Amino acid sequence: MSVKILIADDHKMMREGIRQLLEMDENIKVIAEANDGVECMNALKETKPDVLLLDINMPNKNGIQVLSDIRRKKLPVKILMLTLHNEVEYLINAVDIGVDGYLLKDSESVELRKAIFTVASGENYIQPSLI
Numbered sequence: 001m002s003v004k005i006l007i008a009d010d011h012k013m014m015r016e017g018i019r020q021l022l023e024m025d026e027n028i029k030v031i032a033e034a035n036d037g038v039e040c041m042n043a044l045k046e047t048k049p050d051v052l053l054l055d056i057n058m059p060n061k062n063g064i065q066v067l068s069d070i071r072r073k074k075l076p077v078k079i080l081m082l083t084l085h086n087e088v089e090y091l092i093n094a095v096d097i098g099v100d101g102y103l104l105k106d107s108e109s110v111e112l113r114k115a116i117f118t119v120a121s122g123e124n125y126i127q128p129s130l131i
Helices: 012-022 037-047 063-073 088-097 109-120
Strands: 003-008 028-034 051-054 078-083 101-104
Touching: 003 012, 003 037, 003 109, 012 028, 012 109, 028 037, 037 051, 037 063, 051 063, 051 109, 063 078, 063 088, 078 109, 088 101, 101 109
Parallel strands: 003 028, 003 051, 051 078, 078 101
Antiparallel strands: none
């Protein structure tokens, strides 16, 4: 069974690139995309993904606000923060709120797939270079 993915990032080219990379794996299916935090929350309700790939910098509601809303509402989705922010403060904040994984956008595609399968299986994944 495939891991169903929602990609939330305000850069269309980034979403398209991630989608193309992930869909080369027969065990991953991108079921939705969102351009901002509000679209992300709506897409979560409509599509019920297994894993949300969530950018921090987005309009209307940033990724940290979306993460907080999801955890407060107890929505059943694993959240992998996929971001440019390598500052430890962002990581600590996301972990404190309840993120399942944290990965930098400059990671290899192999590491992205590993992170997705790790969080989908119920384990946490923090990019090793950040620990």
